[in-house]
Amino acid sequence: MxxxxxxxxxxxxxxxxxxxxxxxxxxxxxxxxxxxxxxxxxKKYFGKDASRTPIFSEKNLSKPFAGVETDEKIRNAVLKQGFSIEKVPSDLDAIFIGSGIGSLSAACFLAKAGKKVLVLEQHDRAGGCCHTFTEKGFEFDTGIHYVGNEGPGQPDRILMDQLTGGRLHWDKLDDVYDVVKLGTGKDQKTFEIKSxxxxxxxxxxxxxxxxxxxxxxxxxxxxxxxxxxxxxxxxxxxxxxxxxxxxxxxxxxxxxxxxxxxxxxxxxxxxxxxxxxxxxxxxxxxxxxxxxxxxxxxxxxxxxxxxxxxxxNGAFYPRGGASEIPFHVIQEIQKADGAVLVRAKVQSILLDAAEKKAIGVRVEKGSKTYDIHAPKIISGAGFRNTFEKLLPKPVSMRLNRVQEVKTKVTPSASAFQAFFGFNGSQEELKLPKHNTWFYSTNEDPAITMKSYLNMTREEALSADPPFVFIAFPSTKDSTYVERHPNKICCTVVSVSNYDWFQEWSSSQATKRGDEYESVKNTMGQRLLDMVLDLFPQLQV
Ligand SMILES: Cc1cc2nc3c(=O)[nH]c(=O)nc-3n(C[C@H](O)[C@H](O)[C@H](O)COP(=O)(O)OP(=O)(O)OC[C@H]3O[C@@H](n4cnc5c(N)ncnc54)[C@H](O)[C@@H]3O)c2cc1C
Incomplete structure (x- = not known):
């Protein structure tokens, strides 16, 4: 009705x-x-305080492209600044938990408004889902495949220019930015999504x-x-x-x-x-x-x-890869004497005696912990992490709104990502700039995904997922070939059930043992076979 x-x-x-x-x-x-x-x-931008809060400035509008910084030392000084208590700025106005784009953009605007900020990240590099990593000479992104509204003059572009000092540039995908492949074999249908x-x-x-x-x-x-x-x-x-x-x-x-x-x-x-x-x-x-x-x-x-x-205007990809986003935003924060420190896991949010107000955070570093204080504590670590892990349980339980949201908002689908590197040139392999969305059937995705996700891990190991997303970031980024000649990178995302991997949730990455490696590689091989099926030119 x-x-x-x-x-x-x-x-x-x-x-x-x-x-x-x-x-x-x-x-x-x-x-x-x-x-x-x-x-x-x-009042905010033209009032008497306006000169102290030049958050939006013409100086930060898009500047001519000056290339991608490839000096690892310079990049690491921005993206991998390790935590030590000596590096924490004094007289902080705000502490952010997590260094994803949520925290970084809020921290950056506060920094531009004259506030001194500290961003704490548990991982060994900043950026959250915008981070990239390099393996055997291939550079992979982890959570940014395309972004809309980044054409010159579009509001989101102006916002990104302000956050990145106008230094971040975007490469446009083709007008056809997504292709849906439906079904398998000779009956497979192709639908182009065109901007x-x-x-x-x-x-x-x-x-x-x-x-x-x-x-x-x-x-x-x-x-x-x-x-x-x-x-x-x-x-x-x-x-x-x-x-x-x-x-x-x-x-x-x-x-x-x-x-x-x-x-x-x-x-x-x-x-x-x-x-x-x-x-x-x-x-x-x-x-x-x-x-x-x-x-x-x-x-x-x-x-x-x-x-x-x-x-x-279609879809865009950050020129130089997704880590260019945190790389430039963090520099804006640093210019205002703020800091973004990694390998800084926040263990808990500190509260005042009445347990009404957040007054700081406790950071884990090896066997030690450090308490850092600021008048404002902002968590960009996600709703559940914040209210279930970082705040004391009795405090979370007291917050009616939190309890209400918890019952309504369940965790979204988990993803399994595989990263494949191929030696070869773009001219030779002719891989697309667009993303490919493969669905094995036209049945309701809510049903097909759930029946896959409801499998046991053993069952899932011998079944193809009903959906995969395939992208070739090396074709989207106009600087990739120059930075990584003869390397093609491919990112594949599929749905996954968190329970299949839960037993390894507290173990250390790269040290999870043979069974983990075997599960990961079996699932990865299935995805690779699906990629080779869709892009036979990659078969050797
Ligand atoms: C596979 C995938 C593909 C995606 N593709 C796209 C795309 O193509 N286009 C697009 O626009 N969006 C895409 N997204 C979504 C986009 O990447 C995210 O929405 C966005 O980056 C989330 O930013 P965030 O700041 O909210 O969180 P995150 O980026 O997740 O950052 C949270 C950070 O908090 C840190 N953290 C958590 N707990 C603690 C703690 N206790 N102490 C310290 N640090 C902590 C985490 O390590 C993490 O770095 C994709 C996401 C995924 C997963």
């Missing part, structure tokens, strides 16, 4: 709240939010599904109202905290934006409400791997917004 209502609503693009009283109130609120938001921004505009994207699909033009247009038509509803939520966040709470708890937010309504529709219901064509259903939701939640659990906005953000 809800799905039907939504379909009608977005096709006609009629707002949901149509009563005149509600419409008037909505208008008044929108104006109020707009005025408050505007006042806040004016340029919403219409180009639609037309590429309509060409493949001429009888489904209506369903495809309804799918893309949902993007605009979803995008607008998210914009208003962003505006509400500019309100003073107390007012924001009132707006949310009294349900006033639902008069202003349809955010909650859209969020209550899951991907599967929405798509199944559009079409009965199983191939099309699969193709519309193929990129669920981008957000890691199965279609019966994810809400339609996340799928729609990710699709939509590629339409106009």
């Amino acid at each position: 809800i799905v039907e209502k939504f379909l009608t609503a977005f096709v006609s693009e009629t707002p949901f709240s149509s009563g005149s009283g509600v419409a008037m109130l909505t208008g008044v609120l929108a104006v109020l939010i707009g005025v408050l938001g505007f006042r806040y921004l004016v 340029g505009s919403r219409q180009i994207w639609e037309n590429a699909l309509i060409e493949k599904f001429p009888d489904e033009a209506d369903a495809i247009r309804k799918f893309t038509a949902a993007y605009k109202p979803i995008h607008t509803s998210f914009f208003y939520v962003g505006m509400v966040k500019f309100l003073p905290y107390w007012l924001m709470k009132v707006v949310i708890s009294l349900g006033i937010i639902d008069w202003v934006t349809d955010y909650n309504k859209w969020n209550n529709i899951c991907v599967r219901d929405f798509i199944n409400g559009l079409t009965t064509n199983k191939d099309l259903r699969l193709v519309l939701q193929y990129l669920f791997g981008d957000y890691g939640t199965l279609p019966d659990k994810a809400s339609i906005p996340i799928l729609s917004l990710i699709h939509g953000h590629y339409w106009k």
